[in-house]
Amino acid sequence: MKHWLEPAALLLLRLKWRGFWRKQWRRVRTPSGALLALLGGALGTLWLASISMPMFRRGPTRLGADEVELLAQAALAVIVVITLSTSLSFRGLYVPATEIETLFSAPLSRPTLIRMRLVVALARSGLGACFAGLGASRLGSSPLYAFAGAFTAFLWAPILGQGVAIALGGAENRLAARLARAPHRALRIALIAGLLFGLVGLLSQSPDASQSPARAPLEFLRQVAERPVVSALLAPFWPWARAVSATGPEEFWPAFALCAAILAATLAVVGGLRVDFRETALATSADMARRLARMRRGLGAGGVEARRLPLAWRTPWLFGRGPFGAIAFRKTASILRRARGGLVFGGVVIAVLTVFASNWSEPAGGGMRSALLVAAFGAFYLSLGLRYDFREELDALASIRSWPLAPWKIFLATIAPQIALISLLVTGGVLLTLVRANDLDLRFAGLSVLIGLLVATWVCIDNLAFLLAPTRSAPGHDGVLQHMGRSIVLALLRSVTMAAALAAAAAPVLVCVHLLGWTMESALPLGLVGAAFVLCVEVAALIAAGGLALARFDVARER
Amino acid sequence: MSRTVLEVRGLSRRYGALVAVDGLSFQAREGEILGLVGPNGAGKTSTLRSIAGVLPTPADVITVCGHDIARDEEAAKRCLRWIPDDPQPFEALTVHEHLEFTAALYRCADWRDQARDLLERFELTEKRDALGGELSRGMRQKLSMCCAWLGEPRLVLLDEPLSGLDPRGIRSAKQAIVELAARGAAVILSSHLLELIEALATRLLILDQGRCVFAGTLAEARAAFPEQQRGSLEEIFFAATSKPSGNGGAPGA
Incomplete structure (x- = not known):
């Protein structure tokens, strides 16, 4: 055999x-x-x-078996749509780039390669299926039945997704690649759009006031599910839903047997597909390898590729034409060519914050309050979201350290464009807020200086921590537990350092108010000048420390 | 008379509008070391990847040991080994486990003694328990050679096999290639190191823009390019690849 x-x-x-x-x-x-x-x-x-x-x-569930079944059906439909949409981003079979030459030139049949991938997919989805099972067990009448039903469902969905991706990859081989890629994208967009419209449709129906809040959403779901189209769409998920909601063995075992049979049949069908996926698999593998490499180099979660700017665009030399300016120019060019999505995101965040803060503050004299809100949230959020610093330089640090400039200057030049960008965005938001509130005066200049210093403090601390413990994690990297633990420790350290820096900056105001007995209004101007001075000293110290960390950075250390 | 191990008939390969390989035909016989040379983008790697079955090809184009790579893929692949220019071992497998897997893959019986000898020859004995992900470029190259040499391959495809190797490794690799061919395997050696090709290859295949501009021995090359009667392969290479493409190159093409 x-x-x-x-x-x-x-x-x-x-x-x-x-x-x-x-x-x-x-x-x-x-x-x-x-x-x-x-x-x-x-x-x-x-x-x-x-x-x-x-x-x-827990005690007995508050939901009836019918309600659990309906909920499980809907949840599974959403999961399958998301899985299919994810699978469609892999054309054909995904084989890691490091293995593809070996496996494709080996005397292994293509169904064997698919089956190997399916076994890996099953092993990987096993953990997720356990979590899903545990989550479902809180809902069902019997935790064990609910667990088993959800567990099999979460094992089945990725196998189905893989099968669809391989089949579509095969179609791409037969049709011209350009013709066939369009349906991939169209299908993905249609799936996601369908899901979003469905959710919006559900949420847009106002609940019946007579219903209890907990049951009202279920009532919507029931009404929606009774529509013939939705009912037909949810019908294929009935066996899993029945297994999850089963109240006794007579309900559970037939449903579970059906789930197991569907899983086995899907495995058999997908594992037996006779599709030549080599072309699409090579393309997918190369795409994914490039993306992962960019992510490992620290180029953000999406691993965004650099793109050429229109010829009319010139990257500005923001910090002069000397060595310092050249390093900063390099970074600025990288931000402009690679992070247009990030910049748009930053602009949107600031716009939303500005509108929200303007509406939130009181009409009379609320301009500065709104501006402070925009400054605080904007600086905090964008500093975490727009990171174009040493994280993307780890692989280049060996050559960066050989540049003919003092380490502290290299440190500063590398982070300066990011600080300038975030400060500019936040200051723009503050300016808009103040103009809208008709409250623009000299305080804006002071606030702008403080914004710049706060952003600089955070970016310095963040990069100093990274240079002292330079680790990154990207999909495919090992040591998830260690990375999680290290991330917690580093996040705590950064937060504590930032809190200490802010406390020191607030000290002049606090001294004036609490020790000298000044009122807050009279203490504020001097206090703010003091705060700015303290922040300047801190930033200078952090830059020096960053330079030291860069100088002592061991490029040969394993990360 | 030695038997034909590899036969390529009219191999073509396109990447969108770019023609990487254009109607290439050649043979490789037992015991032969065929040097594949050409400028960047000449189609060398695409040719090797097509022969290795990494890239799909239509039927009746590539035959390895009598097996059509399109129709009888597994049997054809069982006869050949492929070492890409930057071989990537499995990250979590040890050096020895790579050999264990290769032996299972190519159904090599009694492989342990040969594996031990190969590890010794390529100076990997001390790295036996090192993980694939821990190996340097040169070590990866050596490991891939150990795997390729395991069993009795009939056809070995090598793409820049000496890159990353130290002088001792280069000498071992050269010797191993010659011995492999002496045992009856056909070796296709693609490299930009023309001295290497000149020293090892028994026959040459010069590609330019996906086409064969010369095929034959070094002596035939010298005859085909009269101005290079005493020239090295380097001079012949420049003479062959500087001719306008599309004219079939030298008489050997």
Whole structure:
């Protein structure tokens, strides 16, 4: 009898599985690796416990079996739409770029390659399916039945998605690539748009006042589900929904058997697809490798590619034509060519904040209050959202350190464009707010200086922390637990340092008010000048520390 | 008379509007080291990837050991080994596990002794338990050679096999290539190192813009380019690739 998975493929999967655990073991053998894994593990366990505890400690569910079934059907429909939409971004079969040459030139049949991928997909979705099962177990009449139903559903959805992607990849091979890619995009857009319209449609119906708030959304769902089209769309998810909502074994086992049979049949069909996916798989793999490489280089979650600007655009030399200016120019060019989406996002955030703050503040004398709100939230949010700093320079640090400039100047020149950009956006928002409130006066200049200094303080702390502990995580990287633990520690350290910096900046005002007995109004002008002075000193100290961290940065250290 | 291991008939490969390989035909026989040279973008890697089955090809274009790579793909692939220019091992597998997997993949019986010898030859014995992700470029190259040499491959495709190797590694690799061919395997060696090709190749295939501009031995090349009677391969290469394309190049083409 021929094996479902060829022995060599099975061996490879076994070796990779063993290798995965071996790597985890190697990571926790060092004290820091063990400690960070413990931290990350503790966080994960706490989260898991928060989901699973109600499963064991709850009383009978308040929802009826019908309601649970309907809810499960709808939830599964949403999950399948999201999974399909994600799968459509992979044309054909996704094989990591590091393995594709080996596997495609190996004497393994294409169905074997698909089956290997399916086994990996099943293993990966297993953990997610467990979480989903735990979540569903809070809803169903029987936690165990609900868990089993949701678990099988979450195993099935990625397999279905993979099958659809392979089938569409095959169609692309037969049709001209350009013709066939259009349906991919159109399908994705249609799926997401359908989902959004559905949700908006649901939310736009006002609840019946006689209903209790908890039950009202379910009532909408029922009304919507009774429509023939929606009913037909939800019907395929009935077996899983029935398994989740089952109240006894006579309801659960037939439904569960059907779920298991559908999963097995989908595996058999997808695993037996005779599609030549090489062309699309190579293209997908190369695309994904480029994206991952950009993400690992720290170029943001989307791994956005640099694009040429129209010829009319010239990247400005914001900080002169010397070495300092050249480094800053390099960064400015990178921001303008790669981060147009980010810039638009920043502009939208500031616009929304401005409108919100203007409406929120009182009409009389509220201009400065709104401006402060825009300044505080804008600086905080954009500093976290628009990061174009040393994170994207990690691979280039060896050459950056050889540049003929003092390390502190390199440090400053690298972060200066980001500071300027965020300060400019926030100051623009503040200006708009003050103009709208007809409250523009000299205080705006003071506020602008403070915004610049606050942003500079945060960006310096953020980059100093990164240079001291330069780690990044991207999909496909190992050590998730360690990364989670390290992220928590670093976030805490950054927050504490920033809080200390702000406290020191606020000290002059506090001294005037609490020790010298001044009123807040009389203390404010001098206090703000003092705060600006303290922030200047802090920024200078942080830049010096950043330069030191850059000078001592070990480019050979494993990250 | 040695048997034909690889036969390529009218191989073409396009990437959108770009023609990477244009109607290429050639053969490789047992014991032959075929040097594949050409400027960047000449179509060398596309040709090798097509032969390796990484890129799809129509039927009746590539035959490996009598098996059509399009019709009888697995049997054809079982005869060949492919080492890309930057080989990537499996990140979480040890060096020894790579050999274990390769042995299973190509159904090599009694592979352990040969694996030990290969590890020794390519100076990887001490790296036996190192993970693929921990290897340097040169080590990766050596590991991929160990995997390719395991069993008795009939056809070995090498794309820049010496990149990243130290002088000792280069010497071992050169020797191993010659010995492999002496055992009856056909080797296709693609490289920009013309001295390497000149030293090892028994026959040359010069490509330019996806077309063969010369095929034959070095002596035939010298005859085909009379102005290079005593010239090195480098001079022949420049003479061959500076001719206007489309004229079939030298008489050997």
